[in-house]
Amino acid sequence: MTEKKILRSKYINLRSSFSYQYINNVSEAICYKLFNLDVYKNCKNIFLYLSMEKELNTKYIINKAKKDKKQIFAPVLTDKKGIMTFKKYNEKNLIKNKFNILEPINEEEKISDNNTLIIVPAIIYNKNKYRIGYGGGYYDKYLKENIYLCSVGICFDNFVIDFKEDNYDKNVNIVITEKNIY
Numbered sequence: 001m002t003e004k005k006i007l008r009s010k011y012i013n014l015r016s017s018f019s020y021q022y023i024n025n026v027s028e029a030i031c032y033k034l035f036n037l038d039v040y041k042n043c044k045n046i047f048l049y050l051s052m053e054k055e056l057n058t059k060y061i062i063n064k065a066k067k068d069k070k071q072i073f074a075p076v077l078t079d080k081k082g083i084m085t086f087k088k089y090n091e092k093n094l095i096k097n098k099f100n101i102l103e104p105i106n107e108e109e110k111i112s113d114n115n116t117l118i119i120v121p122a123i124i125y126n127k128n129k130y131r132i133g134y135g136g137g138y139y140d141k142y143l144k145e146n147i148y149l150c151s152v153g154i155c156f157d158n159f160v161i162d163f164k165e166d167n168y169d170k171n172v173n174i175v176i177t178e179k180n181i182y
Contacts, residue, residue: 027057029178048119130165
């Protein structure tokens with residue numbers, strides 16, 4: 001098993017032991033930091049994943065972005081390997097994809113631009129702001145091939161660890177934990 005697979009499994013198992021109360025508390029603390037960043041204040045569009053199970057809860061970002069009149073878009077996997085697009089978020093128009101992840105259907109598609117903040121999911125990050133996600137490479141590819149204002153990773157503080165990234169990985173601009181901003 002590769003180092004990434006071992007780390008992915010270890011930290012998913014650790015995260016599964018967290019209570020929902022703890023996850024929500026950490027999510028709120030991270031969001032407080034995010035909402036005070038200029039990149040959040042200046043963006044018009046937010047591309048973000050729709051959290052599931054024991055992931056950091058993105059509903060706080062969705063709710064605040066709505067109040068702040070920002071456009072919200074969520075990822076949609078395409079039939080092409082490693083390719084995703086983003087469609088307008090509408091909580092009444094979601095369906096689970098083949099990975100059991102909610103994604104918008106029948107909504108407007110959007111390509112990121114200089115007004116777009118991208119919230120990038122991960123299991124763990126390192127201090128160079130590289131991530132280990134679920135292994136599909138969708139975000140690495142999207143971040144390499146598109147323009148955007150800023151990419152932000154959100155993560156539990158004890159999930160920022162040392163690991164060696166691969167040359168095909170793409171780091172984010174900022175990583176926010178409940179305790180730090182990298």
